[in-house]
Amino acid sequence: MTGTVTSALPTRQLRHDSGVLSAPTAPRVHVPALGDILRLRSNLLNAIQYAASDGSEVSYFNVGSKSMIFINRAAAADVVLSDIHTFGKPDGKNPLRLVLGDGLISNPYHDNWLQRRRALQPMYGRPSLAGMQQKMADVIAEHTRRWEYHDRTDLNVHEDMLAFALDVVSRCMFSRSGDTVSDVITPGTVSFLLGFVERRLRLPLSLPVSVQSRRNRNFTSTMRDLDDLVYRLIKERRGTGEQHDDLLDILLAAKVDDAGNPLTDVEVRDEVLTAFVAAYETTASALTWILYLLACYPDIQQRVRQEIRTPVSPGQKERQGSTFLECVINEGMRLFPPSPTIPRQVKKDALIGSAEAPKGSFVMLNVAAIHRDPIIWERPDEFVPERFMNGIPGRGKYLPFGAGAHMCIGKGFAMMEMGMLLASVVDKFEISLRDSAGPDPRALLTLRPREGFGLTLTRI
Numbered sequence: 001m002t003g004t005v006t007s008a009l010p011t012r013q014l015r016h017d018s019g020v021l022s023a024p025t026a027p028r029v030h031v032p033a034l035g036d037i038l039r040l041r042s043n044l045l046n047a048i049q050y051a052a053s054d055g056s057e058v059s060y061f062n063v064g065s066k067s068m069i070f071i072n073r074a075a076a077a078d079v080v081l082s083d084i085h086t087f088g089k090p091d092g093k094n095p096l097r098l099v100l101g102d103g104l105i106s107n108p109y110h111d112n113w114l115q116r117r118r119a120l121q122p123m124y125g126r127p128s129l130a131g132m133q134q135k136m137a138d139v140i141a142e143h144t145r146r147w148e149y150h151d152r153t154d155l156n157v158h159e160d161m162l163a164f165a166l167d168v169v170s171r172c173m174f175s176r177s178g179d180t181v182s183d184v185i186t187p188g189t190v191s192f193l194l195g196f197v198e199r200r201l202r203l204p205l206s207l208p209v210s211v212q213s214r215r216n217r218n219f220t221s222t223m224r225d226l227d228d229l230v231y232r233l234i235k236e237r238r239g240t241g242e243q244h245d246d247l248l249d250i251l252l253a254a255k256v257d258d259a260g261n262p263l264t265d266v267e268v269r270d271e272v273l274t275a276f277v278a279a280y281e282t283t284a285s286a287l288t289w290i291l292y293l294l295a296c297y298p299d300i301q302q303r304v305r306q307e308i309r310t311p312v313s314p315g316q317k318e319r320q321g322s323t324f325l326e327c328v329i330n331e332g333m334r335l336f337p338p339s340p341t342i343p344r345q346v347k348k349d350a351l352i353g354s355a356e357a358p359k360g361s362f363v364m365l366n367v368a369a370i371h372r373d374p375i376i377w378e379r380p381d382e383f384v385p386e387r388f389m390n391g392i393p394g395r396g397k398y399l400p401f402g403a404g405a406h407m408c409i410g411k412g413f414a415m416m417e418m419g420m421l422l423a424s425v426v427d428k429f430e431i432s433l434r435d436s437a438g439p440d441p442r443a444l445l446t447l448r449p450r451e452g453f454g455l456t457l458t459r460i
């Protein structure tokens with residue numbers, strides 16, 4: 001088992017021999033049979049593999065009335081990501097808006113999104129991240145202290161990483177813990193809301209939220225509690241004017257226009273929930289798979305341990321290039337991208353190469369397939385962190401955080417959080433596999449193990 005990634009996605013044979021976008025003669029339209037539709041809807045991973053299985057750069061799906069275009073190759077992804085006016089965020093019916101409103105992720109209005117993106121940029125810039133470092137360190141110390149209690153600790157790794165990621169974003173957003181925030185914003189609440197959205201993405205004919213089904217009532221009351229909490233915290237903070245050096249401070253200080261107007265309470269609320277949702281499952285998913293990979297490859301684990309225990313001289317701090325730990329994180333997200341697809345909607349009739357993209361159709365950037373394209377990556381299914389030593393390939397080839405104007409605004413935050421947690425775990429524990437079967441990946445909004453799976457931490 002050791003040294004083997006048991007849950008790698010199956011290898012695909014792609015027939016192209018260059019990374020350049022070539023012109024498909026005629027777009028091939030997949031008309032999946034009923035069984036396929038059910039499989040596609042129950043697990044996006046099936047659709048991801050199905051779309052890329054014949055090597056097409058662009059595959060079309062007609063599923064019911066919906067036309068969906070899968071982009072399976074880097075050059076075509078680059079075309080889509082470089083033109084946000086033609087390939088924009090999905091329109092106003094996007095179920096994510098039920099939770100996130102017009103926050104950065106789900107905002108369908110380009111000008112309003114741009115205004116907010118500019119206003120929020122400082123939230124995730126270097127000075128702000130420096131302020132978050134201590135808060136992250138405190139959360140890491142709390143979690144690892146619990147794991148250190150016994151000589152050996154069994155982790156239900158995905159659950160543990162979800163709890164960790166939620167604590168980090170709560171602490172960095174509100175500077176608080178152990179109070180009403182963690183009573184209302186629990187892993188269960190956030191997972192329920194994301195599950196609700198995912199279900200509506202899979203089943204577009206779901207009942208409107210106003211219909212009083214049990215699920216809808218749960219959703220409405222959960223949202224009410226969440227909104228009450230967030231609006232109360234906003235009001236308190238605006239009222240006292242206290243500074244906590246957290247994300248909420250930065251949101252409240254943000255200026256959205258040249259006249260220096262701040263965000264309204266509703267806009268702040270949208271961005272608070274957006275940061276929670278964006279930072280929670282993605283980071284937990286990345287950490288889960290990276291810990292799994294480190295358990296599979298004890299030699300790589302040992303190399304990371306050596307690196308983090310080697311004192312860094314002042315000159316080295318300024319050094320360019322990646323650390324080995326950063327390479328491990330990048331390679332982990334290549335094999336198991338937390339966001340395995342990135343959605344777009346076509347705003348005006350367009351071409352991707354010579355493939356037609358009619359206005360209104362949905363586009364799915366098939367990140368998981370691109371990350372294992374053998375034309376880009378040598379030995380694509382193997383865990384080889386060294387491949388990132390000389391930098392990260394551009395132009396649509398490596399997309400864990402997306403690319404272009406909508407690229408993840410929290411990338412620096414996430415890289416810092418993951419680097420700090422992994423360094424602490426590898427320094428304190430030996431990570432080993434507990435289950436003989438590897439985790440079975442499942443994808444909807446994020447790529448995660450289907451069932452919980454276990455790793456053992458042995459105190460060093």
Ligand code: HEM
Nearest residue numbers: 104105278279282283286338339401402406408409410414
């Ligand atoms: C490993 C962790 C993370 C991964 C893999 C990830 C991935 C992504 C991806 C792929 C996008 C692009 C979506 C698109 O192009 O439509 C995105 C956007 C975004 N991410 Fe992240 N993310 C991570 C962590 C975070 C964190 C920690 C935050 C905030 C604290 C965050 C906030 C956002 C926001 C606000 C956007 C929307 C940007 C925009 O459209 O302007 N993400 N993320």
